[in-house]
Amino acid sequence: MSLTGIFPIDKWNFKSQSIFSNLPDEEYGLLCANKQEQTYEKGEIIFKEGGIPAGIYFIKHGKIKKYKADRDGREQIIYVANTGEMIGYHAILGEDRYPDSAAALEDCTLHFIPKEDFVAAMERSPILTQRLLKALSHEFAVLSNTISVFAQKSVKERLAIALIVLREKYKDDAVAGEPVQINISRTDLASIVGTAKENVVRFLKEFKEAGIVNSQGRKIQVLDINRLIEISNYTN
Structure with a gap:
């Protein structure tokens, strides 16, 4: 998409x-x-x-x-x-x-x-x-x-933005017809967001339960990009 x-x-x-x-x-x-x-x-x-x-x-x-x-x-x-x-x-x-x-x-x-x-x-x-x-x-x-932008956003909003941007970077690696997989450690993801690893794990779990992402090990699949954009509260 x-x-x-x-x-x-x-x-x-x-x-x-x-x-x-x-x-x-x-x-x-x-x-x-x-x-x-x-x-x-x-x-x-x-x-x-x-x-x-x-x-x-x-x-x-x-x-x-x-x-x-x-x-x-x-x-x-x-x-x-x-x-x-x-x-x-x-x-x-x-x-x-x-x-x-x-x-x-x-x-x-x-x-x-x-x-x-x-x-x-x-x-x-x-x-x-x-x-x-x-x-x-x-x-x-x-x-x-x-x-x-990051100075004005909550951790949850920053994580949503980070996932949107990373999804775009991993698109070229995706197999046609399959969801894009972001392959990154939780430590590195927390370093991008500017927060503790525990916060990233907590919000990823929340996103997963809501059907926005799926995750297994290091790999994260964005299932609902529109919902992530809504959460990011950033559109311009």
Whole structure:
């Protein structure tokens, strides 16, 4: 089921998928000259906050959590990046260290592009620079929207929004004719919502009893997306 007209999903998802699409051959060749394919197992760290960036990552397959951790190691997941998206480029554009950490939510395959190649392609390609600036602008709007909305919502409403957004991210993995399955730990889900794991478990049980979701282990199926949107109390 499409969310068009019933939930503004674009306000919750980054748009880095098309940055490399249809670039001139020369610029694309620069980007791919020393490209490396890397695999990460679920839970494996890709980069850590404060680290010095050596390049950028294009997600060939899988999902990556971008998060910040406090002094006690408690995580706040700020975004889940999906297949086709790029991560790690903000630090290079800002000539700074990584502002957050990234780890695999599931087994992932990434393409690593060295910093020097990325910068060389960017300096040569006005198209790439324009797309990067557009993507950065949209990402800022997404993060601002998330912070603003979550600050005003109850835990139950935030969980409903998180499930709506995650369902959209897992749609491409679904088998035709079968419900979309969100595969995420309760700990990570609580980290997205910004609450204790116990609250997520309690509200998921409530949603399940109401026939809104079904769950088994890590896997959550959204059975009634319209009811979730009602609970989220967020439609624009």
